[in-house]
Amino acid sequence: MSTSTTKAVRTRFAPSPTGFLHLGGARTALFSWAFARHHQGTFVLRIEDTDVERSSEAAVQGILEGMQWLGMHPDEGPFYQMQRLDRYKAVIQELLAQGHAYLCYSTPDEVEAMREKARSLGLKPRYDGTWRPEAGKTLPAIPANRSPVVRFKSPQTGATSWDDLVKGRISFDNSELDDLVIARPDGTPTYNFCVVVDDWDMNITHVIRGDDHVNNTPRQIVILEALGATLPQYGHVPMILGPDGEKLSKRHGAVNLMEYDAEGYLPEAMINYLARLGWSHGNDEIFSREQLVEWFDTRSLNKSPSQWDPKKLNWVNAHYIKACPDERLAELVAPRIVKLGGKPEAVNLELVMALLKDRAETLQQLAQGALLFCAPFAPASQELQDEVLTDEARDLLRAFARAASSLPRWDRDSLDALIKEILSEHNVKMPKLGIPLRVAVTGQKQTPAVDAVLAILGRDAVIGRLAGL
CATH class of the missing domain: 1.10.10.350 (Arc Repressor Mutant, subunit A)
Structure with missing residues (x-):
C-alpha cells in the first residue's frame, strides 16, 4: 500500500449527525486535530449526513457546539455530504464505465437468501455475485419494474493490507470482501463510498478513527485503488470502556459532550483528560493544549482500550479550577449562580472564587458554594x-x-x-x-x-x- 508521507498533512473528523457529539467522537476529533497541529497541517471537519432518516439539524448543531467548546476549530469545513451528491453520482458513473462497478437487480430478500445458504454451508454470509459480470458469464434477464443497486466489483484474490498507525500491520483476504453496494435503488450513495470520494477529493493524508471502522478500511482501500487515488495512512484507536470494563454507554453517565459543560467541567480539563484516554507522554498527567500539540505522536497511542474514570476526570478538572484566574472563574460561574436563583452581583465574586476554588471539582460546585454569599439570607432552623x-x-x-x-x-x-x-x-x-x-x-x-x-x-x-x- 502506498502512503502519503511526503504531502502536507491533512486530517479529518467526520461524524454522522445521528446523535450528539459523544466522548469517543470527541477523542477521535482531538487526536486528528492534535496530529494536524503537530505537523502544521490542515484539520478538516466533515458532516456525514447521508443517513437522512436518522440525521438531524439538532445533532449537527450539537457537534459544532462541542467542537467550539473544546476549541478544536477546523481549518476547512464543515462540509456536508448531502451537498456533494452530484459528485458521488458522477464517480459512480465513472466506475460503471470502467468496469469497476455493476448494476445488481437482486432484491434484499434474495440477497438474504444467498447469505442464509452460505451460512448453511458453513461459509461466510455474503452476496453470491449473481449479477457480477465475468468473462464468459451469462447474466440473468433484467426483471421488469425493478430498480438496481450499484455494487463495487471487489477483487476476489490476494489480500488488502496496510500498516496501521496504531495497530501495526493489518491484512484482509480479498475473498472475504463482499461486492459492496455503493448506490441504493434510488441512486443515493452509501456511507463507505461517500467516505472514499471525500477523502480523495479533500486530499486526506491521515485517517485517525475508532477501531470499529477497521472492517470498513479494506473496502475503502480497494475503491480508492480502483479510482487511482493516493491512499491515506490509517490509524484505528481502541474504544473507550466504562468503569465496569464494558463498552462506554448511557448507563455510565453523560453521553452528549455538552452535558459535561453543563455539569461544570472546563474545556481545557476535558481536552487533557480525553488525550490521556489512549495517548501518553511519559508519566505526564497534566499538560496544556500547547504541550499536547508539541508532543503528539501516533506512536504513543495505546493499542488496548482505555477506561473512563469519572474520579480521574474530577481530579483533573479540580486541578484546572485551582489554577484558573479568579476573574475568569467569576465570569464562568456567574450565569450558573443566576440559574440557581442567586445574585452574583451582590458580592465580590472574585473573592468568593478565591475562597472556594481549592476544594471544588466542578464549576457547578463553585456555583452552589457561592450561594452562601449570593442567595437571600436564610436563618438557621x-x-x-x-x-x-x-x-x-x-x-x-x-x-x-x-x-x-x-x-x-x-x-x-x-x-x-x-x-x-x-x-x-x-x-x-x-x-x-x-x-x-x-x-x-x-x-x-x-x-x-x-x-x-x-x-x-x-x-x-x-x-x-x-x-x-
Whole structure:
C-alpha cells in the first residue's frame, strides 16, 4: 500500500449527525486535530449526513457546539455530504464505465437468501455475485419494474493490507470482501463510498478513527485503488470502556459532550483528560493544549482500550479550577449562580472564587458554594439555633458584634485578629465562637474559613444578622 508521507498533512473528523457529539467522537476529533497541529497541517471537519432518516439539524448543531467548546476549530469545513451528491453520482458513473462497478437487480430478500445458504454451508454470509459480470458469464434477464443497486466489483484474490498507525500491520483476504453496494435503488450513495470520494477529493493524508471502522478500511482501500487515488495512512484507536470494563454507554453517565459543560467541567480539563484516554507522554498527567500539540505522536497511542474514570476526570478538572484566574472563574460561574436563583452581583465574586476554588471539582460546585454569599439570607432552623445559640454563645456573639462594628478595616486579617482577641478575653476555644458565628451569620453550621466568609459578606450584613441576639 502506498502512503502519503511526503504531502502536507491533512486530517479529518467526520461524524454522522445521528446523535450528539459523544466522548469517543470527541477523542477521535482531538487526536486528528492534535496530529494536524503537530505537523502544521490542515484539520478538516466533515458532516456525514447521508443517513437522512436518522440525521438531524439538532445533532449537527450539537457537534459544532462541542467542537467550539473544546476549541478544536477546523481549518476547512464543515462540509456536508448531502451537498456533494452530484459528485458521488458522477464517480459512480465513472466506475460503471470502467468496469469497476455493476448494476445488481437482486432484491434484499434474495440477497438474504444467498447469505442464509452460505451460512448453511458453513461459509461466510455474503452476496453470491449473481449479477457480477465475468468473462464468459451469462447474466440473468433484467426483471421488469425493478430498480438496481450499484455494487463495487471487489477483487476476489490476494489480500488488502496496510500498516496501521496504531495497530501495526493489518491484512484482509480479498475473498472475504463482499461486492459492496455503493448506490441504493434510488441512486443515493452509501456511507463507505461517500467516505472514499471525500477523502480523495479533500486530499486526506491521515485517517485517525475508532477501531470499529477497521472492517470498513479494506473496502475503502480497494475503491480508492480502483479510482487511482493516493491512499491515506490509517490509524484505528481502541474504544473507550466504562468503569465496569464494558463498552462506554448511557448507563455510565453523560453521553452528549455538552452535558459535561453543563455539569461544570472546563474545556481545557476535558481536552487533557480525553488525550490521556489512549495517548501518553511519559508519566505526564497534566499538560496544556500547547504541550499536547508539541508532543503528539501516533506512536504513543495505546493499542488496548482505555477506561473512563469519572474520579480521574474530577481530579483533573479540580486541578484546572485551582489554577484558573479568579476573574475568569467569576465570569464562568456567574450565569450558573443566576440559574440557581442567586445574585452574583451582590458580592465580590472574585473573592468568593478565591475562597472556594481549592476544594471544588466542578464549576457547578463553585456555583452552589457561592450561594452562601449570593442567595437571600436564610436563618438557621430553630432546631439548629436551639442547639448552637446558647446563652454563652449569644454573649460571645454580642461581644464580637460590638467590637466588629467599630473595626477600622473590614478585611480578613482584621477579623481574624478580632476573633482571636475575643477568644482570649473570654478564655474559650475557637469552636465556642466559630460555630455560633457561622450559624448566626450564614444559617449553616459548616462553611469555609469564618474570617474569610465574614470579610466577603461585609460589615453591614454581618452586624445586621447579629443584631437582636
